[in-house]
Amino acid sequence: METQDKQSPFPGKYTALLFGVLVLTGLYLTSLYSYLLFHSLVDLFGVVIIFSVFVLAWNSRKMLDNDYLLFIGIGFLFIAILYLFHILAYKGMGVFQGYGANLPTQLWIAARYLTGLTFLLAPLFIRKRLNSPMTFAAYISVTALLLASIFYWKIFPDCFIEGTGLTTFKKTSEYVVNLIFLASLGFLLQKQEAFDKKTLRMLALSILISVVQGFCFTTYAHAYAFSNMIGHFLGVFSFYFIYSAIILTGLTRPYDLIFRNLNQSNEALIESEKEFRGMFELSAVGMAQVDPRTNRFIRVNNTFCDICGHSADELYNLTFSDITHPEDRQKDFEAFQRAVLLKTGGFRTEKR
Template sequence: MEEFRLVSKKPICIPLLTGGVLLLGLYLTSLYNYLLFHSLAEIFSIVIAFSIFAFAWNCRKIIDNNYLIFLGIAYLFVGFIDIIHTLAYVGMGIFRGFDANLPTQLWIIARYLESISLLLACFILNKKKIKFNLVLLGNTIIVSLSLLLIFYWKIFPSCFIEGSGLTPFKKISEYIISLILAASLFFLLRKKEKFDRKVLQWLVISILLTIVSELAFTFYISVYGLSNLIGHIFKILSFYFIYQAIIVTGLTKPQELLFKNLQESEEKLSYALQATNDGIWDNNFESGKLYKSDRYYEMLGYNPGEITITPKVFEELLHPEDKKNVLQRSQECVEGYNIFTNFFKRGKP
């Protein structure tokens, strides 16, 4: 008798349809009021940027992913500049005495920061630990100086001139940003073994969409023009995919993002122990829990899990000649006086 099973897969048509409807709604919003469309598009990316920071920052003490932590801090400042960019947009009427050049300058600063951060993040993957305070301080200094160049010293290069459109500095900057993003993509793929396949896929798509977005922003003459609209659509899509890579994966499959290095280390340790035929035990003196590998049971003459080895049983298994010394040395380890390294005989109680 044969048994047939149907494995249901999550249909992708529903998310695609939902996304298409939302994008269509945004487009129709732009026809009604472009300023409203721009605000909604920027708010979407700002919320995701702050979410990435909040997620990475609150997990910084338990994760071993420098890439995520570094990007999380960077996106805090990217989101902050995008807020000012949104408020400074033509028609908002918040920053008096400024024209369309101001939001364009802020846009360039945010995109430089984002692209450079994506590139630098690839080079700290192998670092054991990064100093969060230094990364925060560095971003704070860079953003503060950039804002001073615009608002106080007013010497930041012009990016948009009313009546003529984008300046050469703005266009060249967009090309440079695109090249930086392409470089970050290159180095990311060179270290693809550090990422889960799905996470890597989302990151690659996000960076590619960001490049398309930047290139779209090299054509517009009006800040309400078609290429400006297209650029913001691609920005929304790029932030959606980085949201999938970091937030969704981090919450639903943390082992693929937060603890991937730890998981790989545990697998390597398991293979090494099998190859050396060693048994291991780990005694948590605070919780009283005692971990034993299967080989450890076998070395004592038991089947794995045949007996429950509590701290009391652990003491009973010690040879009488070694018991006093082992207990004394382990107590010194608990009190922080020494590292527990010892050789002793074991046997059945």
């Protein structure tokens, strides 16, 4: 007999680790050559990941039995839009003239608030159905208001002042967002039974790294500072854990993510069947199951066999009428039919 090893389409642990080290090394060398290029690559990596989460969640929405993922996916679509504006607005890109380093910092804070609130609200939809059109409308409205407050009304608070550095609002916002992230982690852990352990661990690591990242972004004095670079490297790790928790799990182990509740229900059903079978077979009371269409026995326990004086194999070839006294057959048959048609749950009779 020939056997074939099933090759996984995803790299092994050590291959992935080596690839990760090479990528991080490449990004560091890129930062030495051009910090602007480094920043663009890191943030584009994040945009690709979070947009992929939206694609996965949206296309599997009809199969999801846990709308946490769908809410995260919809939120990530609009977070990705803010991140794209942040990339294009970064100092040196030359897309938005006359704004300086304040604009990308404002867009970053707007995206951070939206990300934190998305993670905070998502656990509400673990057991509650999500109204997708209303959720889209809410995110469109919030994103439009944020962009309008920055570009049109220009009322969004300053986050970076040339020659001075980060404003109090920016630093305070990072701390507030960190508290939101920690609160979202607390709510997530309260609902941990709804998640596969590995998925939960990856989500928790992503959130915690985002918190550390926020602290790094409260210390830099200019857009190309070392602490800014460390914060972006932490962003790579945070996005990677999001990828591992949602995208990789959704593609390689969909029953641990997309069909998590269904899988748990099936396991509970199997366990319940085992318990019932044990009680049925070991019961001191005679018990039997009858097919309502054929009236044949489909399951009997040993006690029932002893009472009837037949083996289980013999009973499986009989109907319940075959072990009923001839004078009682019509009465029992009519009572049985009423129980089946009216779903009364059963009937009582005495055998002789």
